[in-house]
Structure formats: structure tokens, C-alpha cells
Amino acid sequence: MSETHELQALFGGTFDPIHNGHLTVGQELAAQIGVKEIILLPNNVPPHRPQPEASPEQRLKMVSLAIAGNPLFRLDCREMARTIPSWTIDTLEDIRAEKGPEQSLGFIIGQDSLLSLPHWHRWQELLNYCHLLVCKRPGYANQMETPALQNWLDTHLTRDIAHLHNTPAGTVFLADTPLVEISASDIRQRRHAGLSCADLLPAQVIKWIDSQGLYLA
Ligand code: ATP
Numbered sequence: 001m002s003e004t005h006e007l008q009a010l011f012g013g014t015f016d017p018i019h020n021g022h023l024t025v026g027q028e029l030a031a032q033i034g035v036k037e038i039i040l041l042p043n044n045v046p047p048h049r050p051q052p053e054a055s056p057e058q059r060l061k062m063v064s065l066a067i068a069g070n071p072l073f074r075l076d077c078r079e080m081a082r083t084i085p086s087w088t089i090d091t092l093e094d095i096r097a098e099k100g101p102e103q104s105l106g107f108i109i110g111q112d113s114l115l116s117l118p119h120w121h122r123w124q125e126l127l128n129y130c131h132l133l134v135c136k137r138p139g140y141a142n143q144m145e146t147p148a149l150q151n152w153l154d155t156h157l158t159r160d161i162a163h164l165h166n167t168p169a170g171t172v173f174l175a176d177t178p179l180v181e182i183s184a185s186d187i188r189q190r191r192h193a194g195l196s197c198a199d200l201l202p203a204q205v206i207k208w209i210d211s212q213g214l215y216l217a
Contacts, residue, residue: 007033007165009133010095011108012041012079012088014184016052017062017209019201021110021182023073025135028177029108030072033133033161038108039076040067046085053188053215056080065204087121092129104168105130110137114172118149127156130169135177191215 011026018040026038042059045052052059060077067073078094079086088107095105107130109117114134117123126132144150158164158171182200190197192215197206209215 007035007104007106007131008099009035009038009106009108010041010092010130011038012043012091014045014052015040015042015059015063016054016184017059017187017201017205017215018066019182019184019187020199021137021180023066023070023202024180025110025175025177026108027072029133029135029175032175032177033106033164033173035106036072037074038072039074041076041079041091043088044079044082044085058212058214062205062208065208066202068204089120089122089125089129092126096129102168104165106133106164106173107131108133108135110135111140111142112137114153115140115144118145124152127170127172131158131164131167132172133164134172134174136175136179138179138181188215192217 009026009030011022013022015022022040029035030038040063042056042063044056054062060075060080063075067075079091092105092107096103099105107126109132111134114132117126117132120126144153153172156170156172158173161173163171164173187197187200190200191209
């Protein structure tokens, strides 16, 4: 049998702010498939797209605070460090070049991101670089938008956890993670409306957001 390369999980997002939805599904997924570390990759949003409310520095700070003392998560600032916004495929190319062709990589997304995947830059190449690890999310369809896209998904699905660890890339795994009804946009709206966000994100992040007066204007 060939040597195995334990699955390395990556989790990209705007994290405006990071919240308990990200943390809970990440933790549950890791427990389910036996992942020891999840690398969080806050993204650099292209100027033509709606900008996050928090600055890049503030989004990084919130991620750092959220994962402080939690050995499952690690922050990777590479997307923010680039002078030009990068697509996920560029980041995956980068990480693949660093880790070599044998390393198994899993990119974590929510069900909403799976449905919008066909809008991602060079989306059909993503599976050349990683597996997609899809977490459930309440309120989103289970089926892809068109029969052709559903067929693409069906063709790439795996339920085999060992396969995720033993092959570098190429499949989609629909994880049995809990439905967590939390979104960053809801948190921002609640802040704007002066509503409490207790239990939606870690206490240390709420405290820091308060200290900055973030998401109030
Ligand atoms: P917004 O509400 O502003 O769109 P968001 O809550 O979706 O933000 P992002 O940082 O954009 O947060 O999400 C990063 C990734 O995490 C995406 O793939 C998204 O699908 C996933 N994700 C976010 N929240 C959840 C959740 N509650 N359950 C499962 N996946 C989630």
C-alpha cells in the first residue's frame, strides 16, 4: 500500500466576522473525518465586489481572537498579504506547490458555497487541487441548480473518509455536520439594529467588536 498523507483541511472565508457557525461546523467536520488541523484563510476581497465592513486587519484580529487557545485552528494570512486579491484557485495552486503532489488537501465550504461554486473562477479545476468538504447549512437547496451541475456533483461524490486521506484531491464529500443557523450578514444586521449577538460568536470576539464600535454605523 502506498504511503498515506493525512488530510490537511483549509477553510477560506471573508470572516466579516468569523462566527460560531464557522467554528462549530469546522470542529464537527474535523471530528467526523479525523482532521487534526484546519487552516483558516481570510480572503482579500476584489475591489469590484461589495467590500467587507471590517478592514482586513480587523477581520484578521477577530479570527486570531476566535481561535486563541484552540489548537484545531491555525490562521494563514497569505491571501491578505498579497497586493492583489487572489482567487481560491490561486491559493490552492500555491498551497499545492508548497505541500507537493501527494499531500491530500480538503477545502471546507458550506452548502451555499457549493451551490454557487459554478460562479467561482476556474471552478472546474478546483478538484485538481483539493477535495471539497461540504458542511450543511440551513435554508439552502440540497440539489445543484441544473441537471448538468447535479451530474457533475454526483460524478465526484465520495462517502469514503479513508479515500479523502489517501488521495490528494478530486472528490466532494458531503459531511454530516449540524445545521447551524448563524451567518455573518445576520450578525452585522443585528449589530446595526442594536440587538445582542451573544452565542453567535465567541465572547472574546464580541468584546473586541464592542471595543472597536464595529458594525454599529
Ligand atoms: P455572509 O453572511 O456575510 O455571506 P458567511 O456567514 O457566509 O457570511 P463567510 O465568511 O462568507 O461567512 O463564509 C465562509 C465559508 O463558511 C463559506 O463556505 C460558507 O458557506 C461557510 N459557512 C459560513 N457560515 C456557515 C454555517 N453557519 N454553516 C455552515 N457553513 C457556513
